[in-house]
Amino acid sequence: MTALSKSWERAVVPLFILAAWEVFSRSGFLPAALLPAPSVVLHTWGDWIFGFDETSQGNTGRWLADALSSATRVAAGYGIAVVSGVLLGIAIGWWRWVERTVEPTLQMLRPVPPVSWIPLAIIWFGIANKPAIFLVFLGAFFPILMNTIHGVKTADRNLIRAASMMGATEQQLLRHVVFPAALPSIFAGLRIGIGAAWMLTVTAEMVAVKSGLGYVLWDSYYFLRYDLVLAAMASIGLLGYATDALIKVLMSAALHWQHGSTLQSREG
Amino acid sequence: MASIELRNITKIFRDAKRKRDLLAIDDVSLSVEKNEFLCLLGSSGCGKSTLLNMIAGFEKPTEGSVTVGGKPVDGPGADRGMVFQQANLMPWLPVWENVAFHLRLKGWRKADRRDAAQEYIDMVGLRGFENHFPAELSGGMSQRVGIARALLLNPQVILMDEPFAALDAQTKMDMQEELVAIWQKQRCTVVFVTHSVDEALVLGTRVAVMTSRPGRIRELIALDLPRPRDTTGPRFNDHKRHILNLIREEGLQQRQAAVA
Incomplete structure (x- = not known):
């Protein structure tokens, strides 16, 4: 009963917005092409996914392929960012000499917005997957790196003392103490990073790639198909939400030991 | 053969910010016999923890030498068990994994670690809490885990x-x-740092009363009181009075020195 009423609570606001939007679009206050009604968007989206009546024209039935090519770029760029960001972050947080030699350079690169790399990315990698993967990497790398460094630096020194008293080598300290201690912070970086990853895939696809959800979005804009633009926006939002939810599931599995000891754990 | 040997230990902390040197420990020599339970007693800031940290290997003496079991100490290691003021348990590991942490470092298989941990979990009375996480334990239970973890090393020396x-x-x-009870059963050497006179008298076979800043050993008192110790008995109180007088004198001298 309470679970049901709770899920109902969640649905109230979106349902209200959708209904108001539908009414407003059908009222003829604006030309229907400028703000397509939700029912129209849903119809076009359906055709884009299942290809039943070609309302989405050339895109009919191609949604899965588009979504997959976007998701592949996110996965590749994000994967590289996770591995390099976590490893480098641990090294910078742990060894002073790495911090002194490497960190200043990274800190200078960090304020440069990833999108401003687009021209160079296209020159270096051409129009294909690579520039998009490069941008996704740039977007996800820095939040993951910064949060990992923070996590390592705020690891409890006493745990390190306790472990070295039990004979831990430096490598074992990193693996068995510093890494798990930094994990809550690393996960915070992973969640910020996945948002940036989707943002940059779509941006890259608008400019530097000829496939994917971002490409369909931008292409439909040229052809004045705002119903497709909205369907693409909704698709990106949905996939972004799904990947974030996946990371949250991984996080609560990896950080189950925090259960009951942090504010965050109240949610679960 | 003495289990722990401190020879002419001096420790000077260099305060770089204020360009001043602080003499924390001044020429302390002490030997702890095998199976002895030595309490280092002193007020806060007297250098008793610094002395313990030197035996642990976290700090090096400015002058003098520390040997444990005849070997000079050159860093922390599993030949000495340490129990800290805070339990310092790995919050991501359940009780049994914390107890068996040393075996994890040695690459033991999970089932073997689990078996080995049980003996020590039982010893400290935590049966039934093996799979609890540190966040779910009370302060006393956490310290029990810390003690079990130190005992599992089967060390010659336990530092507390x-x-x-x-x-x-x-x-x-x-x-x-x-x-x-555990010390009597395990037969190991314990060095126990405390600022409580009662605690030192309840636990120790010997009490080293330290002066404060610079830390010196004011007096070594051997306790031949029967166990369990009666904290209200006349002999216990004789010792207590004696130690409290030492501490009072010490405080008086310090205040006079501060005035002069």
Whole structure:
């Protein structure tokens, strides 16, 4: 009963917005092409996914392929960012000499917005997957790196003392103490990073790639198909939400030991 | 052969910010016999923890030498077990994994670690809490895990840095009793740092009363009181009066020195 009423609570606001939007679009206050009604968007989206009546024209039935090519770029760029960001972050947080030699350079690169790399990315990698993967990497790398460094630096020194008293080598300290201690912070970086990853895939696809959800979005804009633009926006939002939810599931599995000891754990 | 040998230890902390040197420990020599339970007693800031940290290998003496079992100490290691003021358990590991952490470092298989941990979990009375996480334990239980973890190393020497200071009076008494029982059973050398006269007298076979800043050993008192110790008996109180007088004199001298 309470679970049901709770899920109902969640649905109230979106349902209200959708209904108001539908009414407003059908009222003829604006030309229907400028703000397509939700029912129209849903119809076009359906055709884009299942290809039943070609309302989405050339895109009919191609949604899965588009979504997959976007998701592949996110996965590749994000994967590289996770591995390099976590490893480098641990090294910078742990060894002073790495911090002194490497960190200043990274800190200078960090304020440069990833999108401003687009021209160079296209020159270096051409129009294909690579520039998009490069941008996704740039977007996800820095939040993951910064949060990992923070996590390592705020690891409890006493745990390190306790472990070295039990004979831990430096490598074992990193693996068995510093890494798990930094994990809550690393996960915070992973969640910020996945948002940036989707943002940059779509941006890259608008400019530097000829496939994917971002490409369909931008292409439909040229052809004045705002119903497709909205369907693409909704698709990106949905996939972004799904990947974030996946990371949250991984996080609560990896950080189950925090259960009951942090504010965050109240949610679960 | 002495288990722990401190020879002419001097420790000077260099305060770089204020360009001043602080003499924390001044020429301390001390030998702890095998199976002895030595309490280092002193007020806060007297250097008793610094002395313990030198035996642990976290700090190096400015002058002098520390040997454990005849070998010079050159860093922390699993030949000495340490129990800290805070339990310092890995919050991501359940109780049994914390107890067996040393075996994890040695690459033992999970099932073997689990088996090995049980003996020590039982010893400190935590059966039934094997799969609890540190966040779910009380302060006293956490310290029990810390003690079990140190015992599992099967060390010649256990170093304890005010492990019961943060516990309530009742829990503290229980823990002291159990610690004595474990020490009697395990037959190991214990160096126990405390600022409580009562605690030192309940636990120790010897008490080293330290002066404060610079830390010196004011007096070494051998306790031949029968166990369990009667904290209200006349002999216990004779010792207590004597130590309190030492501490009072010490405080008086310090204040006079400060005035002069």
